[in-house]
Amino acid sequence: MSREFFWGLLLLHLLADGGYVWALTGFFGRRLKDARGGRGGRIAFAGALTGALLVMGAVQEIWYIPFFLAAAIRHALLIGLVMLFFMAEPEKKLFGAVLAMTVEVLAGNFGNSLLSMVTLCVRKWFMEGENASVSLWGNALPAVLARGGVILAVCLSERPLGEIFSGRMKRWYVLLSLPLLFIVAVVDLVNYGASVGIMVVSDVNGPDYWNEYDNEIFSHLGICIVTALSMCAAGVYVSGMNRIWLEQQKKERYRSQLDFYRLLEEQYGQMERLRHDMKNHLIALTGLWKNREWNKMGDYLTRMQEAGDFGEEEATGSRAVDALLCKKRRQAEEQGIRWECDVRIPRDCPADEFDLCVLMGNLLDNALTGAQSYVRIRAGAVKKCFLLEVENNSPGGGLQGDFLRNAGKVRYSTKKNAGEHGIGLLNVRGTVEKYDGIMNVEAGDGIFAVSLLLPPASFS
Numbered sequence: 001m002s003r004e005f006f007w008g009l010l011l012l013h014l015l016a017d018g019g020y021v022w023a024l025t026g027f028f029g030r031r032l033k034d035a036r037g038g039r040g041g042r043i044a045f046a047g048a049l050t051g052a053l054l055v056m057g058a059v060q061e062i063w064y065i066p067f068f069l070a071a072a073i074r075h076a077l078l079i080g081l082v083m084l085f086f087m088a089e090p091e092k093k094l095f096g097a098v099l100a101m102t103v104e105v106l107a108g109n110f111g112n113s114l115l116s117m118v119t120l121c122v123r124k125w126f127m128e129g130e131n132a133s134v135s136l137w138g139n140a141l142p143a144v145l146a147r148g149g150v151i152l153a154v155c156l157s158e159r160p161l162g163e164i165f166s167g168r169m170k171r172w173y174v175l176l177s178l179p180l181l182f183i184v185a186v187v188d189l190v191n192y193g194a195s196v197g198i199m200v201v202s203d204v205n206g207p208d209y210w211n212e213y214d215n216e217i218f219s220h221l222g223i224c225i226v227t228a229l230s231m232c233a234a235g236v237y238v239s240g241m242n243r244i245w246l247e248q249q250k251k252e253r254y255r256s257q258l259d260f261y262r263l264l265e266e267q268y269g270q271m272e273r274l275r276h277d278m279k280n281h282l283i284a285l286t287g288l289w290k291n292r293e294w295n296k297m298g299d300y301l302t303r304m305q306e307a308g309d310f311g312e313e314e315a316t317g318s319r320a321v322d323a324l325l326c327k328k329r330r331q332a333e334e335q336g337i338r339w340e341c342d343v344r345i346p347r348d349c350p351a352d353e354f355d356l357c358v359l360m361g362n363l364l365d366n367a368l369t370g371a372q373s374y375v376r377i378r379a380g381a382v383k384k385c386f387l388l389e390v391e392n393n394s395p396g397g398g399l400q401g402d403f404l405r406n407a408g409k410v411r412y413s414t415k416k417n418a419g420e421h422g423i424g425l426l427n428v429r430g431t432v433e434k435y436d437g438i439m440n441v442e443a444g445d446g447i448f449a450v451s452l453l454l455p456p457a458s459f460s
Contacts, residue, residue, distance in 0.1 A: 016147035021049050023154040024100055030158070031165040032086040032096050045085040052077045068192040075101050075184070091170035091177075098177040098184075099161065100154065102234055105184050107153035109191060110227040111146030113220040118142075120217055164242055166433055172245065179237055183230045190226050194219055249430075259361075316379075317345040320353040321360065325377070328364045338374040346381040350454045355431050362428045363390040363450055370394045370448060384456035391449040428452075 025046045056077075060070060082097040083090065119142055164176075281304060288297040316322055325341060332339040345356065360377070367375045371392035379388040432439045437454040 012144045013147075016144050016151070017050065017053055019151045020104075020147055020154075021046050021053070023151045024049065027100060027154055027158050028082060028086055028096055031162065032082070032088040032093055041085055045081060048081050048085070049078070052081070066192065068188055071105075071188040071191070088165075089170055089173075091173040092165060092168075095173040095177045096165070098180050099238075102180045102184055103153050103157055104150050105187050106227055106231050106234065107150045108146050109187055110224055110231070111149035112142050113223040113227065115142035115145055117217055117220045117224070120220070161238070164238070166430070168245065172241070176238060176241055180234055183234050187227060187230055190223060194223065316343040317347070318353055318356065321345055321356055324357050324361055328361075328368065331368055332371075332375055335368065335371075337368065337371050340374060340376040342378045342380075344380040346386065349381075349386050350435050351386070351431070355434070358431050359388060359428055359452060360390075363388075363452075366390075366450075367392040367448075372446075386454040388452040389449060391447065393446050394443075394448040 025042050028045070029042050052074075056070065056074060059065065065073075078101055079094065079097040082093050086093055086096075088096070281300075285297060285300060288294075288300060316325065321343065325343065329339045329341065349356070351359070360379075364375065364377065367377075367390050371394065373393055376391045377389070378391075379386070381387075429439060432452055432454075435454045437452055440451045440453075442449045442451070
């Protein structure tokens with residue numbers, strides 16, 4: 001190999017690794033809440049990953065490291081750097097690193113073996129009658145080109161996989177990561193076998209047993225088949241798990257919608273019954289008034305108020321929200337919890353009535369579950385943003401105590417149907433993300449508060 005060709009190949013290798021680091025940095029930055037420190041954190045991650053790749057390459061050139069061990073170290077370094085530099089939940093960061101690792105291993109191995117077979121065929125065509133095995137440079141060039149395929153695969157997979165990084169439970173990310181790690185381990189094991197000379201032999205008992213060309217062709221073909229099957233398995237598993245999640249979300253949303261309309265039907269039904277009987281009620285009240293039976297008249301009005309579900313009637317600007325808050329107020333009164341409500345829904349609120357009820361319903365359920373003596377809800381327009389705050393005092397245990405110990409995580413509950421309740425909280429997070437909003441949790445000194453802000457860009 002000429003010196004010029006060597007340096008040219010080395011430059012291509014460095015450019016390919018740089019492109020790979022750039023693609024991964026962008027992928028993680030967009031899907032894992034950016035790096036710590038923003039752009040500077042991304043640059044630090046890219047530098048650390050590039051340094052790790054260079055050090056690993058140099059060490060492998062100086063000392064012999066078994067392929068399987070070297071691959072395990074590379075994977076561990078990637079996971080560690082993602083955990084260190086990015087801000088998402090640990091389970092989500094683990095899944096992101098494992099997903100990137102899977103794309104690299106599968107796309108890289110498939111491209112490398114396919115290009116090696118092409119190289120072998122070209123050399124065989126130009127070296128007719130000779131044993132056209134792949135030389136050192138013949139191995140290096142396909143590896144560099146395959147790295148370009150990895151970069152393309154990372155860029156193309158980001159959009160279809162983007163929704164997976166939004167609003168999932170931490171257990172779901174772990175369930176996705178474990179099978180992908182197994183697939184990566186299987187492919188690395190196959191590569192380890194090839195690295196120590198375990199090859200697919202084209203003619204076991206025939207005269208061509210030592211034919212390097214045929215053996216290498218068959219070996220690369222075998223790796224291509226294994227890698228292609230692994231790609232299919234990984235793709236089917238990830239897409240299948242995502243479909244299951246979406247179906248669960250649809251069922252939960254449908255159940256919430258049924259509860260929402262059942263609540264409205266109950267509220268309006270009570271009002272209609274009261275209106276239907278209003279004539280008789282007026283006659284009875286007129287009789288009590290004429291006879292000056294004030295006590296009986298007061299009792300009668302109280303019963304009418306209870307039957308019509310009046311009282312401190314909420315007037316938020318949305319009949320659906322009025323009905324929801326009225327129901328939650330009754331629940332608070334039954335639990336002996338003081339109810340404080342100041343909700344004003346602006347006409348140009350970005351969220352529709354259903355989504356507002358999803359947000360308020362789930363947050364009030366949490367507050368009523370963890371409250372010690374009061375629940376306070378406030379909502380309205382603040383500098384063209386829509387702000388929703390739900391606050392309660394908490395003794396620090398149970399539902400919200402779990403949240404205090406795991407601040408920033410979405411799923412928390414001590415209810416018997418905790419799994420269902422966790423999905424409800426994820427609906428809150430998903431609804432906030434739908435409107436490009438932010439969710440903030442503050443806890444301390446016995447106070448637990450959740451604030452949601454929907455930005456002005458969402459307003460019509």
